[in-house]
Amino acid sequence: MEALLAAEGLEMDFPKRGDVRQGEITGITDQAVLVNIGAKSDGQIPLREFDRLSPEEREEVLQIGQRIPVYVLGFDSHGAPRLSYLQALEAEDWERAERMKESSELYEGTIAGYNKGGLVVRLGRLRGFIPLSQISRERRQSLQSDRPDPSWKELIGQPIVARVIEVDRSRQRLILSERAVARQARELLKERVLAQLQVGDVRTGRVTSLTKFGAFVNIDGADGLVHLSEISWEHIDKPEDVLQVGQEVQVKVISIDPERKRIGLSIRQLREDPWKTKAASLRVGQLVRATITRLEKFGAFARLENGLEGLIHISELSEQRIEHPKEVVKEGDEVTLRIIRIDPEARRIGLSLRKVDTLAYADLDLQMALAEAEEELEQLLGLEEAAEEALPNEEESAEARVEAAAEEASPEAKAAGESPEAALEAPEEASETEPKGE
Structure with missing residues (x-):
């Protein structure tokens, strides 16, 4: 047919094996989808091929009159084209991958999986691969293991930007590199994250x-x-x-x-700011125990028993002038200090070693000691009151047990009108009067 048309100087674009054509769905049977691509008869796509689509995509595609891309697999004995919809989509993806490689267009997607050799991504319906050597340094550093292991599962779904570096359709080989565009990818991702x-x-x-x-x-x-x-x-x-x-x-x-x-x-x-709770119990003038944590030229830092840290300025370490805190204390020393300043806004505590025994705080120390003694006394009195309140309850409980036992006494004792106490004694007396067997 093509030869006859050529002899007449006419040309017809007949479909050939390996072509990707646009066709129109003309019918749907129980076994196949019929598609007109300009051949002498409609081509067929096995209906089961569309089972691999999502329900939404399947419903959208399978409609009479819908135009879809098809891949020409060959022709049957009657000359009808054998077609594939999925292979047409795949062929379009291969063409896209080839264009991306030629133009250096960046691939933007998500990590679909991993294996012992590297990361797996999806470019349309194609499976792309990023070898370990082509993963960016930053991503490798963020992982717990240099080699793929179960911890790499957390990578799945993470965004990734890469460049297509190899496309071989015959070998089904699509290789990408994240390392090649690491800087560019970081900037691109950062812009997107900043916008969100x-x-x-x-x-x-x-x-x-x-x-x-x-x-x-x-x-x-x-x-x-x-x-x-x-x-x-x-x-x-x-x-x-x-x-x-x-x-x-x-x-x-x-x-x-x-x-x-x-x-x-x-x-x-x-996390909760410890100042909200721990500093609430501290007062200026209070004596506290602390551990020296580090020394600086201007003073020594000390950690209080409640975990907060304060500064002993060098002028508060000794009555005499010193050049460095190490002349008085060293790291690890446990000392008694006086709180001389509390600044909640700046979250700072000023401490003093030289004012621990000063007369200026004698009255305050006495007041605090009396307050602590009074608090301890109140706690003791509270315990005594609780014990006294428990005694009547014990007596009531004992009386209740006696009454309960009386109710369980023998019917004979109840019939005789005995008191509860007598009823309780009756079983013992009865045992004494019973004749002994010989």
Whole structure:
């Protein structure tokens, strides 16, 4: 037919094996979907092929008159085309992958899975692969293990940006690289996260790196900074004291800078501030026991028994002038100190060693000692009152037991009109008068 048309100078676009064509659904039977693609007869797609679609997609596609892409598998003995809808979609995805490789267009999607060799992603209906060597350094650092193991399950569903670096349709091979676009991907993801985040949001993230000034935590693909002062309510010298790379943490968004693309995070603001409870029991002038935690040129820090930390300024360590706190105390020393200042807003406690025995606080010390003694006395009196209140209850309980026993006494005792006490004694007397068997 094609030869005859060519001889007449005419051309017809006959479908060929391997073609992807647009066709129109002309009929649906129990076994097949009939599609017109311009051949001498309608082509057929096995109906079971559409079972692999979602119910919504299946309902949308399977309609008379619907135009769909089809892949020409070949022709039957009658010349009717054998077609595939799914292979047409797959062929379109391969073409898209090839265009992305040529144009360096970035792939944006989510991680679909992993295996011993790397990460699995989906490009349409294609299965793409990101080898271990092509995973970004930041993502590798955020994982608990360098090699795929069950902990990698948490990666599934996470966003990822990569570049297509190899497309081989004949070998069904689609390779991507996250490492090749790591910086570009980070910026792209960060822009998206910044657009979605709001101050006050609480997110779960993973520690990606630790520095002397804080910890970087990845949330939804973008890194935010938890400053050293926002890690814990208690003083810490370095992030490593309480955090480690790969650790999962909850963070609160406390600042967003869209222009500089910076996210400020806090861990401690999701925990109760110990000042709200622990500092409430402290009073200026109070004597407290504490442990020296560290020495600085300007003074010594000490941790109170309730966990709060205060500063003993160098001028409050001794009556004599000293050059350094180490002349008076050392780390680990347990000392008695006096509270000389409490600043709830700044969350600071001022302590003094030299004022522990000063006469200026003698009256206050006496008042506090009397108050403590009075409190102890009240507690003792309270215990005595509770014991006295319990005694009548014990007596009432004993009387109730006697009455209950009387009610269970023998019917003969009740018939004789004996008192409860006599009824209780009756069984014993009866046993004494019974004749003994020989």
